[in-house]
Amino acid sequence: MFLIFCLVITGNQIEVYNAPHNDGLIITVALQSDATIESPKILTSSAPPASPANVEVVDRPNDAGGSIIITWTKSADDGGGRESVKQYLISRSTSIDGEFELMGTMDKGAEQFVDGTTEDGTHYFYKVQAFDGTLYSEPAMSEAVASSGQWFHTGRINMLIATLVLSSLVLWFIRKAKRGEELYIRPISGLEAVEDAVGRATEMGKPIMYIPGILDMDNIQTIASMIILGRVARKAAEYETSILVPTCRSIVMSAAQETVKEAYLDAGRPDTYDADKIRYLTDDQFGYAAGVDGLMIREKPGAIFYMGAFYAESLILAETGHSVGAIQIAGTAHPHQLPFFVTACDYTLIGEELFAASAYLSKEPLLLGSLKGQDWGKAIFIALLIGGVILVSLGFTKIITWLTTG
Amino acid sequence: MKKQAPLIITFIAGSVMILQYFIPHRPFSDIQQIFNTWFLIITVFAMILGIGNLIKIHSERVQRQRSGWWYSVVLMMGFIVMFVAGIGWGIERGSFFYYLYWNMHIPMSSTMFALLAFFVASASYRAFRARTPDATLLLVSAILVMLGRVPLGNYIWDKFPLVGDWIMGYPNMAGQRAIMIGIAFGVVSTSLRIILGIERTYLSGK
Numbered sequence: 001m002f003l004i005f006c007l008v009i010t011g012n013q014i015e016v017y018n019a020p021h022n023d024g025l026i027i028t029v030a031l032q033s034d035a036t037i038e039s040p041k042i043l044t045s046s047a048p049p050a051s052p053a054n055v056e057v058v059d060r061p062n063d064a065g066g067s068i069i070i071t072w073t074k075s076a077d078d079g080g081g082r083e084s085v086k087q088y089l090i091s092r093s094t095s096i097d098g099e100f101e102l103m104g105t106m107d108k109g110a111e112q113f114v115d116g117t118t119e120d121g122t123h124y125f126y127k128v129q130a131f132d133g134t135l136y137s138e139p140a141m142s143e144a145v146a147s148s149g150q151w152f153h154t155g156r157i158n159m160l161i162a163t164l165v166l167s168s169l170v171l172w173f174i175r176k177a178k179r180g181e182e183l184y185i186r187p188i189s190g191l192e193a194v195e196d197a198v199g200r201a202t203e204m205g206k207p208i209m210y211i212p213g214i215l216d217m218d219n220i221q222t223i224a225s226m227i228i229l230g231r232v233a234r235k236a237a238e239y240e241t242s243i244l245v246p247t248c249r250s251i252v253m254s255a256a257q258e259t260v261k262e263a264y265l266d267a268g269r270p271d272t273y274d275a276d277k278i279r280y281l282t283d284d285q286f287g288y289a290a291g292v293d294g295l296m297i298r299e300k301p302g303a304i305f306y307m308g309a310f311y312a313e314s315l316i317l318a319e320t321g322h323s324v325g326a327i328q329i330a331g332t333a334h335p336h337q338l339p340f341f342v343t344a345c346d347y348t349l350i351g352e353e354l355f356a357a358s359a360y361l362s363k364e365p366l367l368l369g370s371l372k373g374q375d376w377g378k379a380i381f382i383a384l385l386i387g388g389v390i391l392v393s394l395g396f397t398k399i400i401t402w403l404t405t406g
Numbered sequence: 407m408k409k410q411a412p413l414i415i416t417f418i419a420g421s422v423m424i425l426q427y428f429i430p431h432r433p434f435s436d437i438q439q440i441f442n443t444w445f446l447i448i449t450v451f452a453m454i455l456g457i458g459n460l461i462k463i464h465s466e467r468v469q470r471q472r473s474g475w476w477y478s479v480v481l482m483m484g485f486i487v488m489f490v491a492g493i494g495w496g497i498e499r500g501s502f503f504y505y506l507y508w509n510m511h512i513p514m515s516s517t518m519f520a521l522l523a524f525f526v527a528s529a530s531y532r533a534f535r536a537r538t539p540d541a542t543l544l545l546v547s548a549i550l551v552m553l554g555r556v557p558l559g560n561y562i563w564d565k566f567p568l569v570g571d572w573i574m575g576y577p578n579m580a581g582q583r584a585i586m587i588g589i590a591f592g593v594v595s596t597s598l599r600i601i602l603g604i605e606r607t608y609l610s611g612k
Contacts, residue, residue, distance in 0.1 A: 064435035149431040156428055163424070166591070170598050218445055220593050223600070230607035250456030251449060259607070279463055280456035284511075286518035298474060312522060319525040333589045335582045343533040351585040355592030358607055359599075366604050374595035381587060 048135035049085045050076040052128045057145040062156075065120040065149030070113045075130040075137060078108050084132040090115070096125045096141070105131075118147040159405055165380065170373030177369030185371055190329055190347035191360045194305075197327045198235045201302030206326075207242040207277075208232070209301035210256075211292060211317065213308020213332070214248040214285055217255055220355075221333050225308035226252075226259050227358040228331070232305060233260040237267035245278040246295055248288040253280040289313035293320045306330035306345070307354065310337045318344035331357060413603040420601030460485070547573055 052072040060067035070090055078085035090113045091100035103115050103126075118124060123146045127139035177183055201208045210232055212225040229245065236243040243260065247253040257278045264273040281291035293316065296304070304321040306314070306328070314330075314337040321328050322344050330341035331349030341348045349357060352374070359367030384403070391399050423441070426434040464478035491503040498504065536542040553559030554570015599605035 062430050064430050064432045149435075151429055151431045153428050153430050160428055163594070166594055167598060170595060174604065216445075216449070220596060224592075224596055227596075227605060227607045249449075250452035250454075250459075253456055253459060254452055276459075276463055276466075280459045284515065286515040287511075290514075290518050294477070312519060315525045315529060316518065316522055319529055333592070335585045335589075338585070340529065343529040350588075352588035352592035355589075355596040358596075358605060362607070367599065370595050370599050370604060374591045377591050377594075378588065381591070 046135070049078070049130040049132045049137045050081060051137040052078075052088060052130055052140045055126060055128050055140045055142040057124075057126055057142040059145065059147045060114065062150055062153045065147055066118055067114060067116045068118050068124065068126075068145055068147050070115060070126050070128065070142065072111055072128045072140060074109070074111055077132070078130065085130045086133045087131045088113075089129045089131055089136070091127050091129075091139075093125050093127075094122060096144075098125075100125075100127055100139075120148050121146055156405055158403060166373070166377040169376045170370045173372040173376070174366050174369035177365035177372075180365070183365070183368050183372045185356075185360065185368055188349070188353050188356065188360055190331065190349045190353065191357055193327075193329055193347045194232060194361060195235060197303035197305075197329055198232065198239055198241060200327055202239040202241045204302040206302030207244050207299055208236050209244045209246070209292075209296065209299070209304045209321075209326070211304065211306045211308070212245065212247060212252055212256060213306075213310055214288060214313065215309040216249045217251045219309050221309040222249075222252060224355050224358070225331075226255050228305075228307050228354075228361070229256060230259045230263050231358060231361040233263035234267050237264045237269045237272060240269065240272060242274070243277060244295065244299060244301065246281050246288075246292050247278065248281065248283060248285075250280055253278060285311065285313055289316045292317055296320050296324050296326070300324050301326050304328045306332070306341065307349075307357070308332065309334060310341075315340040315344060321345075409606070413606070417601055417603060420597065424601075547577075 052075045054071075054073040056071050058069050058071075060069050072088070075081075075085045075088075077083060085108045087108065088106045088110055090103050090106065092103045092115065093100040103117070104113055106113050113128075115124075115126075123144040125144055126142040128142075129139045130137040173183065198208060210229055212229060213219075213222055215222050217223065217226075233243055245253075245256045245260065247256055257275055260278055261270075261273050261275070264270050281288050296317075297320070301321075301324070304326045306317065306321075307330070310317075310332050311334070314332070318328060318330065318341055328345035329347045329349070330345040331354035332338060332341065333351050333354055335351070338348065338350055356371050356374070359371045388399050388403065419441070422434075422437055426437045429435075461482070464481055467478040468475050468482070488503065488506060491501070491506060495501050495503065497507075530548070533541070534545040534548055536545050550566070551570045551573050553562065553566040554568070554573075559566035559570070596605070
């Protein structure tokens with residue numbers, strides 16, 4: 001074994017390092033100004049920081065692969081000792097005596113690093129070194145580890161159970177409904193009023209306006225809104241009342257056109273369908289609000305439906321609708337917009353009622369069955385909440401872990 | 407087949423999206439991103455439909471000189487100017503499009519947003535009339551929260567901010583969470599109905 005030392009002469013001092021990694025003892029030697037050196041005098045000395053320990057490597061759980069978690073115990077000089085550690089350096093190699101490549105650094109205090117650049121199936125060795133800004137500690141080595149993807153997310157078992165329970169309940173009640181059993185669903189005044197609103201608009205000789213929110217078709221509220229639109233459009237077709245649908249997204253416009261067209265066909269009135277009544281205004285939130293407000297003022301609809309996802313424009317629209325004297329029914333799953341609708345509209349579908357609307361309006365046993373299943377799911381959830389509160393109050397906190405999704 | 411094909415596509419797409427939540431392994435882990443990319447591509451094509459619809463409706467309105475047709479002229483001019491400016495000279499900082507966007511579009515949007523303050527005032531005036539016990543409760547809560555949020559409330563009684571925070575943090579939060587739980591169940595139930603093909607309203611299903 002060879003030891004290579006590096007001498008750095010600065011002014012009247014010589015600094016000695018252990019090369020090539022600059023680790024080892026530093027000895028600073030003062031040179032006598034008259035060059036009569038009898039013995040070197042050690043002025044200062046410092047040692048490298050203590051090594052981190054217990055380097056453990058594991059394949060990152062519940063991922064698609066390509067990732068390894070490296071953990072270690074902090075150096076004795078990190079948070080104690082000489083307090084000299086500034087960083088940890090994490091290096092990787094495919095063989096224990098091969099060349100290690102620096103993968104990343106972590107600031108002092110860190111005890112974990114995630115290497116997200118691994119190739120699945122390849123075994124890697126990791127070394128972790130503490131660094132004090134000048135010197136490196138002895139490396140702490142890991143065992144070999146290989147990354148791989150998992151076929152099941154173990155942190156989501158509780159969600160799987162919840163999904164299965166809820167789905168089973170829904171399917172069970174659908175089956176019950178299929179067998180002809182009568183299912184009681186509580187009356188929802190906002191939905192009871194849909195037919196009245198369409199009838200009122202018809203009597204007044206005014207159109208109906210249906211506003212499907214401002215989000216795109218990838219939002220579940222917009223999808224629910226399209227389903228309700230189908231029911232409302234069918235009633236409008238039966239009453240031979242014009243229906244205006246200003247949209248904020250092009251795809252919503254296309255979907256609304258198809259939905260209304262199908263509803264008119266279904267009602268046996270395809271001749272009264274007018275595609276131009278379902279129009280695209282703009283993607284811009286307040287541009288859309290201005291456009292819809294303008295339509296309301298000009299067309300003076302007898303009934304206005306706000307169903308879907310709304311943000312700050314909700315009250316601007318609902319107050320304008322109120323000012324033109326329309327009967328207004330709103331529904332949204334955005335809790336922050338609900339107070340605005342409750343204030344400005346005649347009826348408001350609160351949260352889940354928006355999703356129940358289609359089933360409720362259709363009165364079809366299959367759809368009502370799914371509502372019943374949803375209600376039972378809610379009952380189970382409430383029981384879990386109450387039970388959880390009691391258990392946690394009694395000190396059984398494990399239930400929090402069970403109910404937390406990973 | 408016209409109605410079966412969308413149902414099959416919906417079932418497969420919906421089931422795969424549920425599976426990807428529980429299966430982190432590839433290719434399931436990439437599916438959401440792939441679907442998002444597809445959605446963006448479809449959106450771009452649908453945008454052409456939207457713009458086509460906009461031009462068709464407003465050019466007809468101008469042609470037939472229907473009431474308020476000049477609004478359509480303004481809209482068409484605005485569309486053409488922004489379109490030409492964007493395509494012709496780009497949309498970077500300092501471009502004509504950028505100038506129009508920041509000096510016309512943004513102020514107009516802000517103006518619409520600012521109107522909200524007046525609508526809040528008019529809606530509150532109607533809602534806070536103490537006609538029923540519920541409305542009275544709403545009125546009292548609103549006054550307490552408002553007093554807790556403005557400096558004057560703190561000046562009158564330094565506990566008003568605490569009262570306001572308590573109303574927002576407990577009764578209000580409890581109500582919001584109850585609504586959120588209901589929404590979550592509603593979303594699951596609606597998704598199941600659509601995936602299983604029970605809900606077919608969008609396909610003119612009976």
